[in-house]
Amino acid sequence: MNQENAISSFALYKRVLRYLRPYWKVFVVSILSMSIAAATEPAFARLMKPLIDGGFVNKDGSSLIWAPLAIVGLFLVRGVTSYINEYSTTWLTGQLVQALREEMFTKLTKLPVDYYDNHPSGRIMSRIAYDVNLVTEAGFNVITVTVKDGITVLGLVSLLLYTDWQLTLICLAVLPIVTVCVRVVGKRLRGLSRQNQQNVAQLTQILGEAIDCHRVVKVYGGEKYESERFHRAAESIRHNIVKQSATSSANTGVTQLFIACALALILYFAAMRAHSGDFTAGDFMSFLTAMLMLFAPVKRITSISQSLQKGLAAAESVFNFLDQPTEIDAGKNVLANVQGEIAFENVSFNYSGAERAALKDVNLTIKPGETVALVGSSGSGKTTLVSLIPRFYEPSSGSVLLDGLPLNAISIVSLRENIALVSQDVVLFNDTVMANIAYGKTGPVSEQEVIEAARAANALDFIENMPQGFKTIIGENGTKLSGGQRQRLAIARALLKNAPVLILDEATSALDTQSERLVQSALENLMKNRTTIVIAHRLSTIESADRIVVMSQGSIIEVGTHAELLASAGQYALLHQIQFAAEK
Known part of the structure; x- marks a missing residue:
């Protein structure tokens, strides 16, 4: 005010x-x-x-x-x-x-x-x-x-x-x-x-x-x-x-x-x-x-x-x-045939009123179709970093590029059309199952497309067992569904969108073992042939990632595969050891 x-x-x-x-x-x-x-x-x-x-x-x-x-x-x-x-x-x-x-x-x-x-x-x-x-x-x-x-x-x-x-x-x-x-x-x-x-x-x-x-x-x-x-x-x-x-x-x-x-x-x-x-x-x-x-x-x-x-x-x-200013959208470029290369060049970011920077001179290039996992303690800057990709925030300095184009040179609508997001806090609408999945695609959507997305997300079985199937009203933010069911609907929505860039923000951290297996299987279907950035709390879910990026206090401190990082005996190896001991 x-x-x-x-x-x-x-x-x-x-x-x-x-x-x-x-x-x-x-x-x-x-x-x-x-x-x-x-x-x-x-x-x-x-x-x-x-x-x-x-x-x-x-x-x-x-x-x-x-x-x-x-x-x-x-x-x-x-x-x-x-x-x-x-x-x-x-x-x-x-x-x-x-x-x-x-x-x-x-x-x-x-x-x-x-x-x-x-x-x-x-x-x-x-x-x-x-x-x-x-x-x-x-x-x-x-x-x-x-x-x-x-x-x-x-x-x-x-x-x-x-x-x-x-x-x-x-x-x-x-x-x-x-x-x-x-x-x-x-x-x-x-x-x-x-x-x-x-x-x-x-x-x-x-x-x-x-x-x-x-x-x-x-x-x-x-x-x-x-x-x-x-x-x-x-x-x-x-x-x-x-x-x-x-x-x-x-x-x-x-x-x-x-x-x-x-x-x-x-x-x-x-x-x-x-x-x-x-x-x-x-x-x-x-x-x-x-x-x-x-x-x-x-x-x-x-x-x-x-x-x-x-x-x-x-x-x-x-x-x-x-009179409040809207999102800045000066970009003129409309994306076509996106490959999915994402580059962070000397990116820093400060939240308004924060005492310290959330990101400090981050440099990272993610290749088309590559799966990169971000790990680190709370407050290390993982979510902030991925929030820059759909331009929820603008970098305080440096630039983020998609296929060599600065994000601020791309139309916001065009940019976001090529990004799908699945997070831990699933957002669903008080509408039918069909409408919630179809939300992932602008324009007309056929019933068969929705069914195929649900099948790929391992959601078809529980949807068909609901009182009215795809026409069932799921309640405010899906209160009538379990955590795993909500997560699979969000994955079906992302599958239907079929965007070349995928962001997974701790998508399985709040699930039980059985639900996690179903969701993880659905995520594997979703991640195929896409540039995927995964924020993970459970390190066991990202062992197969092409690269793992370890962050601490807004900076990247380690990058490598699961095996390489364990061998280097650095921060990732310490985190892995702590989690492995806790799960015994």
Whole structure:
């Protein structure tokens, strides 16, 4: 959040209204309908004069007929135009929310990996799910109130001026005071709205973690701790809402007090005028009706400050998110017939805010079709190194090349089309088995292709034994499957993609012996005729690799085959000895 800057209210409005530009005809219809509906209010107040003077004072029978009929006609016009206004406003609001949500989701898919590293998922989700709805208050709901009530106020004030301008000046005298109150309170409300968005994000984060980590919560008895965290987050939201309500109510109360004082004076002087004969009964009734009708729209206009500041704070949050830089993709080259040679040339990398470099001057060339295993203790830089290949991160210095081309000279889409990834933390979607495997290939995929990929991944047997076979819904992240089954689905997905470069990030480290054998067999099918980089925890799984690269503290310290490294009696031999002793 520290990277985000405040945006002026005017700039926010310009950006919000830009989304309504394609629907300007509906917008115009909405404005016209609300203007007509607003104009009926001063017209109703004006009808009081002929109704009272003609019908009651002068005993004119025609006034008692046409004036009530005119009132019915006014309310008929008002009902029709209000319906058109409500319908068009809701339609435009829906279009605005949908357009913003879709643009934010598209932005979400194009953000660099380090954005996700530095921003909690709860805050990201609350922006798309919660903040966007509040934007409509700054976008169109406020416009509706401002235009409709503004026209009503303008019409009623004009009627008051026409009826008696001297009395009306008393009413207008309170406007500067109201303006100052609205401005002071508006700043306070906007700050509270920003804080509330943070609180909602925190609540979403805690809720998501409690759901995702429910097994850990249960087994370690964390129910009370999580409940207390949730209570604190919910309490913060409650306090903030009370503060917003109190601030808004105080603003409304003070404003209404000044307006009431002005109205009291007006009533006093109007009664004095009527008593002296300068005011007819119709004039007084028309003035009194307009004055009373003026109270409600002025109240709504002064109260709209809370909705406005909430909306502006939300719009600021949304547009700060939309202004985040996407992944840099200046590459023009589109890959064809990739051989799979990967070269790291003097590559160094630093994570933002880290005390030491994750990689230091790494030089490594992997030949086409070669299987290279990366081993080393946790934090040695293995995962960071392979994360540079699909350009999840950019090197701080040096360059990574594929078939002699620097990765940043290759289109990101083209680069990633030629890379498949299978990791220890398998990511599956709450969809069918078929859809999860087919995810590995863009464009149309035949059922037979999916079946063949499943067979090669040793997954066909367990899939066919599932209740609905390939059409079975596997649950969120495959919760209905075992670890080995999830892993084999990920391998089937990679097989279907058929990419020339394959990254295996500890793909078997969390499996039991039987599952590991099945997965290892599937991996052997997957690794055929591909350039493969394997991050391995169990050294027994990479003994047949063409080369083994040993890393320590971001640097390569040993390279060789399994036999060569054992013979050299270095770090790899020590790691192998420790694991061999532990497995006895």
